[in-house]
Amino acid sequence: MGLFSKKPTICNICKKEVSHKHKPKSEWQIEGPLCGDCYVTQMKKFYELSLRQKCVTCGMEKDVPDLWEPRYQWDMTGLLCKTCFDKKDLEFKNQKSFCTVCHKKLGMIRYNPKKHWVLDGQLCKECWNVNKAKMD
Numbered sequence: 001m002g003l004f005s006k007k008p009t010i011c012n013i014c015k016k017e018v019s020h021k022h023k024p025k026s027e028w029q030i031e032g033p034l035c036g037d038c039y040v041t042q043m044k045k046f047y048e049l050s051l052r053q054k055c056v057t058c059g060m061e062k063d064v065p066d067l068w069e070p071r072y073q074w075d076m077t078g079l080l081c082k083t084c085f086d087k088k089d090l091e092f093k094n095q096k097s098f099c100t101v102c103h104k105k106l107g108m109i110r111y112n113p114k115k116h117w118v119l120d121g122q123l124c125k126e127c128w129n130v131n132k133a134k135m136d
């Protein structure tokens with residue numbers, strides 16, 4: 001029985017017949033089986049990918065150990081280089097807690113500046129009203 005039911009296995013990438021099949025790793029997200037060559041190629045590809053990644057903000061390619069995970073409050077995916085991480089961290093802190101004009105601590109209610117005010121960050125109610133009177 002066993003002898004006759006033996007079907008040749010085809011590598012899912014190069015479509016060559018495989019004598020010794022390899023199962024792709026689950027994180028590769030590809031279908032198997034694979035031949036030895038394709039397996040090694042994929043392994044290298046993913047190993048390199050796992051070592052080098054681009055900063056999602058500035059696009060600079062770095063070794064993964066030199067990249068930082070964004071804080072969960074930032075609501076972003078990917079990794080950041082140290083420079084962008086620090087910048088973002090500072091930006092976020094400033095934006096979150098202080099009025100960009102008078103640097104007063106902001107409570108729950110904060111105001112976004114209008115585009116033509118050319119201000120970064122958020123404003124307290126007083127500064128927003130002052131700006132509105134001045135700029136509009």
Ligand SMILES: [Zn+2]
Binds near residue numbers: 011012014035036038
């Ligand atoms: Zn193959």
Ligand SMILES: [Zn+2]
Binds near residue numbers: 055059081084085
């Ligand atoms: Zn960067």
Ligand SMILES: [Zn+2]
Binds near residue numbers: 103126
């Ligand atoms: Zn203010």
